[in-house]
Each structure stands twice: as structure tokens, then as C-alpha cells.
Amino acid sequence: xxxxxxxxxxxxxxxxxxxxxxxxxxxxxxxxxxxxxxxxxxxxxxxxxxxxxxxxxxxxxxxxxxxxxxxxxxxxxxxxxxxxxxxxxxxxxxxxxxxxxxxxxxxxxxxxxxxxxxxxxxxxxxxxxxxxxxxxxxxxxxxxxxxxxxxxxxxxxxxxxxxxxxxxxxxxxxxxxxxxxxxxxxxxxxxxxxxxxxxxxxxxxxxxxxxxxxxxxxxxxxxxxxxxxxxxxxxxxxxxxxxxxxxxxxxxxxxxxxxxxxxxxxxxxxxxxxxxxxxxxxxxxxxxxxxxxxxxxxxxxxxxxxxxxxxxxxxxxxxxxxxxxxxxxxxxxxxxxxxxxxxxxxxxxxxxxxxxxxxxxxxxxxxxxxxxxxxxxxxxxxxxxxxxxxxxxxxxxxxxxxxxxxxxxxxxxxxxxxxxxxxxxxxxxxxxxxxxxxxxxxxxxxxxxxxxxxxxxxxxxxxxxxxxxxxxxxxxxxxxxxxxxxxxxx
Ligand code: ADQ
Numbered sequence: 001x002x003x004x005x006x007x008x009x010x011x012x013x014x015x016x017x018x019x020x021x022x023x024x025x026x027x028x029x030x031x032x033x034x035x036x037x038x039x040x041x042x043x044x045x046x047x048x049x050x051x052x053x054x055x056x057x058x059x060x061x062x063x064x065x066x067x068x069x070x071x072x073x074x075x076x077x078x079x080x081x082x083x084x085x086x087x088x089x090x091x092x093x094x095x096x097x098x099x100x101x102x103x104x105x106x107x108x109x110x111x112x113x114x115x116x117x118x119x120x121x122x123x124x125x126x127x128x129x130x131x132x133x134x135x136x137x138x139x140x141x142x143x144x145x146x147x148x149x150x151x152x153x154x155x156x157x158x159x160x161x162x163x164x165x166x167x168x169x170x171x172x173x174x175x176x177x178x179x180x181x182x183x184x185x186x187x188x189x190x191x192x193x194x195x196x197x198x199x200x201x202x203x204x205x206x207x208x209x210x211x212x213x214x215x216x217x218x219x220x221x222x223x224x225x226x227x228x229x230x231x232x233x234x235x236x237x238x239x240x241x242x243x244x245x246x247x248x249x250x251x252x253x254x255x256x257x258x259x260x261x262x263x264x265x266x267x268x269x270x271x272x273x274x275x276x277x278x279x280x281x282x283x284x285x286x287x288x289x290x291x292x293x294x295x296x297x298x299x300x301x302x303x304x305x306x307x308x309x310x311x312x313x314x315x316x317x318x319x320x321x322x323x324x325x326x327x328x329x330x331x332x333x334x335x336x337x338x339x340x341x342x343x344x345x346x347x348x349x350x351x352x353x354x355x356x357x358x359x360x361x362x363x364x365x366x367x368x369x370x371x372x373x374x375x376x377x378x379x380x381x382x383x384x385x386x387x388x389x390x391x392x393x394x395x396x397x398x399x400x401x402x403x404x405x406x407x408x409x410x411x412x413x414x415x416x417x418x419x420x421x422x423x424x425x426x427x428x429x430x431x432x433x434x435x436x437x438x439x440x441x442x443x444x445x446x447x448x449x450x451x452x453x454x455x456x457x458x459x460x461x462x463x464x465x466x467x468x469x470x471x472x473x474x475x476x477x478x479x480x481x482x483x484x485x486x487x488x489x490x
Pocket of ligand 1: 185258299332333373377381400401402403406
């Protein structure tokens with residue numbers, strides 16, 4: 001079993017004195033004013049959950065955008081701060097971006113162009129020359145900061161995600177000796193979808209600055225190779241899963257499915273405080289122990305299939321009226337990317353649907369859907385996963401989906417069931433879940449009913465297998481596999 005300690009020893013053996021710099025848009029800790037006081041927050045999201053334990057392990061540096069309103073005050077003269085605050089183990093080097101840069105680089109190009117381009121959720125990407133210009137400029141700033149952090153030392157730079165597609169080539173142009181790896185946390189589209197991007201060649205060349213480019217699943221890597229093959233003068237070696245360019249330089253493309261810190265979740269679930277928290281959730285939600293709970297946990301994002309699952313739940317109530325007053329759908333929907341039109345519309349749609357369905361089916365004693373719009377801490381989320389009978393993940397398209405894995409890790413007694421979209425990367429590792437096509441309300445409604453009525457023996461068998469997978473294929477294993485590939489390149 002991979003643990004923090006084992007990973008730490010592994011990193012020391014494999015990388016020795018080589019400095020590890022991780023680069024991500026989002027910082028793992030941000031500082032905020034609360035009146036006169038400064039508080040520390042950990043933003044939600046899969047990426048943060050993944051890289052924090054790795055940085056703690058290797059005492060590395062994270063280069064990231066400083067977005068908290070008190071971030072500058074707590075940073076030193078070199079824009080650095082040591083975290084976590086209670087027990088500092090690594091450094092965040094912050095980059096400051098203006099609101100205008102954020103509008104172009106983050107909202108504009110990353111989230112209004114690349115995000116819908118890479119997810120087959122049928123939301124049209126918005127390509128704006130102004131946003132693309134900001135994306136290039138900010139990627140350049142990230143590259144300059146990483147080079148400044150490294151000085152003349154040898155180093156391994158590990159970039160995270162789609163906000164930084166141009167950084168690898170920028171780094172390599174100045175420091176060909178530095179090893180550059182990149183993990184792309186979202187799907188890569190097929191060529192037919194990718195080719196609508198006006199700056200597709202620039203993005204591909206940017207990513208070919210990497211020595212290693214990781215995706216969650218083989219299919220995303222295959223799509224990337226296809227795109228390179230169709231667009232660029234390069235050579236693809238399908239057997240090696242590599243692209244050769246610039247007279248023989250190799251970019252390795254590898255499937256590296258991400259995991260979660262499953263052990264911490266299992267320990268939180270087993271802690272005595274968790275029992276009280278479970279009761280508290282039932283109390284707050286007004287749900288008796290006899291009531292079945294279906295649970296969705298997501299950022300409010302149009303790729304996650306939230307309206308789709310609510311409609312399917314409504315259909316289940318119509319087709320199986322025996323669930324009226326006997327089942328509740330609890331949906332956590334944290335607000336995200338609120339400046340973007342598509343997200344505002346989604347938020348309105350979800351609120352509207354919840355109102356409609358509750359009005360149609362609700363009674364004096366029962367509200368079918370409970371929507372919770374704020375973030376909850378891991379300590380509060382784990383007991384909620386525990387009391388859920390069915391966890392519902394209906395992403396229209398998803399790189400991996402960590403919620404599916406978190407639910408399974410929290411369910412040590414294996415009493416619940418997972419309904420999982422076929423179009424989430426996680427479906428490849430968790431085939432024992434009830435796999436669904438989220439584009440079909442009928443299919444999902446039937447899957448919810450099946451999950452609620454599955455015979456205990458079948459359910460236990462499936463959940464135990466998934467539990468084993470999630471515990472074994474954890475975040476430390478993902479990090480070790482990624483670092484093992486990088487170390488071979490050093
Ligand atoms: P995300 O799109 O953010 O991640 P996901 O993998 O599901 O999606 O991770 C979401 C994380 O945020 C989970 O850890 C979840 O617990 C947390 N979260 C969501 N809503 C919350 C709420 N209301 N309160 C508290 N916590 C909440 C991207 C890709 C995914 C990929 C990850 C990691 O889109 O496909 O799995 O990166 O690579």
C-alpha cells in the first residue's frame with residue numbers, strides 16, 4: 001500500500017537532490033481577511049486534493065496564482081509563504097495577476113474555450129483573440145517565475161492542467177536541461193472536436209515542450225497523438241506512445257490515472273467524531289434513518305450532468321412512486337466560475353429544477369431534493385458519504401472524477417452503491433459500479449432504482465471490490481508512478 005512515508009522515501013531515492021517544482025493555477029492554501037483577522041482556506045477541487053499531499057511529502061515548491069485578499073500580506077519579499085500554516089512543510093511561490101489578466105487567461109481562454117473544447121458536453125467553446133493573448137502572456141509569467149525559482153539548479157518541473165499548456169515549450173526554450181512533465185487533468189478531445197480551435201498548433205507545440213505528458217486514461221492520450229499526427233510535422237511512435245519532434249526529441253504520453261488520499265478518508269470515517277457528524281447531517285437535513293439518501297457532490301459545472309440527474313430522479317419518482325416520502329436526493333453544488341455566462345445559466349437551471357420537482361412531488365413531511373450550495377470541509381463531507389445509500393456521478397464527460405472514489409473510500413462497511421457515468425475516467429477502474437449513460441434520463445432513473453433495491457450480497461461484492469481498488473490505487477501510488485516515469489528520464 002502506498003503511503004505518505006513510502007512516497008517520501010521513494011521520492012528521495014528516485015530524485016535525490018533534484019528540486020521538484022509543481023506549477024498549478026490554483027494554490028493549495030489561500031489567505032483571506034475576516035474582519036481584522038486573517039484566515040487560511042483550502043479551495044475545493046480535485047487538483048488541490050491531489051497535489052497537497054505530494055508537496056508535503058517532498059518539501060517542494062508550488063508556483064501558483066495568489067488569489068486570496070490577504071495573500072500579499074502574509075507572503076515574504078520573494079512572494080513566498082510556507083504551508084500548511086500549522087506545520088509548514090513546503091513553499092508556495094505566488095504569482096499576482098490583475099483582474100483583467102484573470103478575465104482573459106482564466107475565465108476567457110482556460111474556462112470558456114479550453115474547458116468546453118476538451119469536454120464533450122455540447123457547450124460551445126468561446127474563442128476570443130483577446131483572451132488568447134492574455135493566456136499567452138500569463139503562461140509566460142508562470143514560465144519566468146519557474147525559471148527564477150530554479151535559478152541555475154537542475155530541476156524537475158511538474159505542471160498541472162489546462163491553464164498552462166504553453167509553459168512547457170517556454171521553459172524548454174530557455175532551460176533544455178530541466179526535466180518538464182505535465183499532467184492534463186481533463187479529457188483530451190478527438191481530432192474532429194479539437195480542430196475547431198483557432199490556436200490548435202500553438203497549444204500542441206506548447207505541450208510538446210514536455211518530456212512526459214500524462215492523462216488519466218489511454219483514450220485521452222490516443223486522441224492527443226491523433227491531433228499531433230493530423231496537425232504537425234512530427235513522428236508518432238504508437239508502440240512507445242511517444243511523439244518525436246525537433247530532430248528526435250521525445251515527448252512521452254502516458255496514462256496515469258489519479259487516485260485520492262483514501263487512507264485519510266477511511267481514517268476520518270472511522271473516527272468517533274464521525275458518528276456525531278452523521279447524526280448532525282440527518283438532523284440538519286431532517287432525514288430519518290428509514291429514508292434512503294441519494295447523494296451528488298460537485299462543483300456546479302455543466303460537465304457534471306446535474307440537471308440530467310435531477311430530471312432522472314424526478315422520472316424515478318414518477319415510474320416508481322413507492323419511493324415518494326422514502327427517498328431524498330441531497331445535492332451539494334459549490335458555486336464555481338461564477339463570472340462565466342454558461343455557469344450562471346446552469347445555476348439558474350438547477351435552482352429552477354429543484355423548485356419545480358419539489359413543488360410537484362413534495363408533501364408537508366417531505367422535500368424530494370435538498371440543494372446545498374456551499375462548500376463543506378472534508379471532515380463534514382465524509383460522514384455525508386457514509387450516510388448516503390447511493391452516490392450519483394453522472395458527468396457528461398470527466399477526466400477522472402474523484403467524488404466516485406471518495407464515496408467508495410468513506411464506505412468502509414460497503415453499505416451503499418455507486419452510480420457512475422460511463423464517460424468519467426473513473427468508470428475504467430470501477431466497472432463494478434452501476435454504469436450509466438447520463439444523456440438518457442430513462443437509463444439513469446432505472447439505475448437509481450436498481451441501486452436502491454440491489455440485493456445485499458451483490459452490493460457488498462461490488463463495493464468491496466471497488467473499495468480495494470480505491471485504497472490501492474491511491475494518490476501516493478499515482479505520484480509514485482508519475483515520479484518513477486520522470487526519474488527514468490533524469
Ligand atoms: P473537478 O472537475 O474539480 O476535477 P472532481 O474530480 O470530482 O472534479 O473533484 C472535485 C473535488 O471537489 C472532490 O475532491 C470533491 O470532494 C470536492 N468538492 C466538490 N464539491 C464540493 C463541495 N460542495 N464541498 C466540498 N468539496 C467539494 C478535475 C477534473 C476531474 C479530475 C480531477 C483530478 O475535472 O476529472 O478527477 O481534476 O484530476
